[in-house]
Amino acid sequence: MTSFTRKIQAPVTYVAAVDAPKSAIAEAKLSGGYLCDGTADQTEINAAITAVAAAGGAIVHLSSGTFTLTGPIIVEDAITLEGEGWQSAGSGTRVVLANGANCNAVEPKVGTTNAYIRITAMHIDGNRTNQTATSYGIADTATALFGADLKIRDCLINHCRDCCVRIANSPTLRHFELYDSTLEYVDAGGYCLYLSVSDDKGHKLFVSKVDFETTTGDAVYIDGFESATGDRGYSVFADNVVKQGGCAFIDCKALSCTGNSMYGPVLFTGSDKLQFTGNSITQSDCILDTCDDVTITGNHIVGKLEANNTDASGNNRWTITGNVLGSYVDLDTVLDGVMTGNTVFNYVQPRHCQRLTISNNHLGHSASATYAVYMNADDSDYLTIAFNDRVQTDGGLSALTLGTTGTHNTVIDACVGVFDIRGTIHFGTTENVATPAVGNSNTVTINLGAENHHTLDCATSATGAVTANLTVPPGPCAGSIVVKLGSVDITWTPSAGTARWHGTEPTWDTVGDDGKWITVSWRWDTTNLFLSATDTTA
Secondary structure, eight states: OOOOOOOOOOOEEEEEOTTOOHHHHHHHHHTTOEEOOSSSTHHHHHHHHHHHHHTTOOEEEEOSEEEEESSOEEEOTTOEEEOOOSOSTTOSEEEEEOTTOOSOSEEEOTTSOOOSOEEEEEEEEOOGGGOOSOOOSEEOOSSOOOOSOOEEEEEEEEEESSOSEEEOSOTTOBSOEEEEEEEEEEOTTOEEEEEEOGGGOBBOOEEEEEEEEOSSSEEEEEEOBBOOSTTOOOEEEESOEEEESOEEEESOBSEEEESOEEOSOEEEESOOSEEEESOEEOSSOEEEESOOSEEEESOEESSOEEEEOTTSSOEEEEEEESOEESSOEEEESEEEEEEESOEESSOEEEESOEEEEEESOEEOOOSSSSOSEEEOSSOOEEEEEESOEESSOOTTSOSEEEOSSSOEEEEEEOOOSSSSGGGOEEESOTTOOOOOOTTOOEEEEEEOOTTOEEEEEEOTTOOSEEEEEEEOOSSOEEEEEEEEOOSSEEEEEESSSEEEESSOOOOTTOTTOTTOEEEEEEEEOSSEEEEEEEEOOO
16 A cells, blocks of 8 residues: 655635736736735735734735835744745836835734744845834844744845844844845944843854845844753854854853854844854954853964953863864963864964863964063963974074963973974063062963973073973983073972082073073983083073
């Protein structure tokens, strides 16, 4: 016995534009549909929607041609508002606000749940130059709210006075989808897409394959999609093109932002469990503020990458890998982080960081300063800076700058190439001339090994003292450390055994010796660390 499965088609109610093809007008007449006259066409469209909704919902099909609105189209539960496309010039479905309409083109009905609404395959034209009051393309109001499963597909929405899509009052917005559409040309202060869900209750956002462009306003503002609890899964912002305008994601938990071309700036605030992967920011910066569990991988960012800490709770558990970063990297209060395998054409500045590893990166420097990694008196503890090299091979620039206030417990491990610790570690340079607070110190931990040749630059402007903790390996080895003398004293402390000087240990902060270069040769025999100093200034 053979069985067949037949797809049940939803019933369709046809609405024909005044300039629709004759076949579409005939279809509407024969099916008991609706004919528009080119003035206040929302009257016929809304009549069709009301009739369909009363029957349990289905498709209201708008013919090709132009529908002129003097008031909004009102959608409600289980309604699909469907056009005939927009991408071919002179064909497709165009919905346009009349001069002085001063209303939204599409909005939900007051007093219903407005769930499972679809808006697809049409051009919505806001006619912005002929509106004198607030008007949006698709929007909710203070009393008319969208519910779950709103989907906007294959639409061009443009020339809106304020926003193309604006949903700011709907606390039950779930499973919102915007796909394969173009949103463009809004006035200053407006957005192509503005979503704000009260109480951060939105989830399962899906925005993909959308072109955004605005000449004066911002492109995207999304607030309150908390997708991190239960089985809700990640929200998705993927494969979009933001041709101009900024993007802001506020309290968007569990967001996958992937494969986008974005103009910038791009801002994430309170966006925990963020995956920012494979994006290109073509003109500006990427700024993250108080975000936890962040992965930033494989992006190309023309501007800076910046971590802020506005609410003082820190940026916890970050991974930054495989990115090309055109400006500097400013990491404020990154706690438990890894930055590896990146190319940075400017410097890296960790501030107030804890347990951060910066390794295997290609680093540059700032145009106005001489450092590739800069730590300026900001209480960063337990950092590891290892195996980095320099993008520019002008060996006169320094590798690392440590400030002179706060406590810096920093591991410097086996850097190689032009940018290694031969490139210099600065203790208190002219970038920071402050005196250490009582009880604070600058501490550097140097991992000794046969191939390690480190340089300590104790700048003339520095004050206080430096503790050099020398971590010895398990087996015998030897090497050297070059010291540029300044006005700070250095205490040499091995992690095991006893430090023994051949001859007299130099006085590192002797007045008049500033700028001299002293080579400290060392040899470890697993019991004693033998040190000797030679003036190698010439």
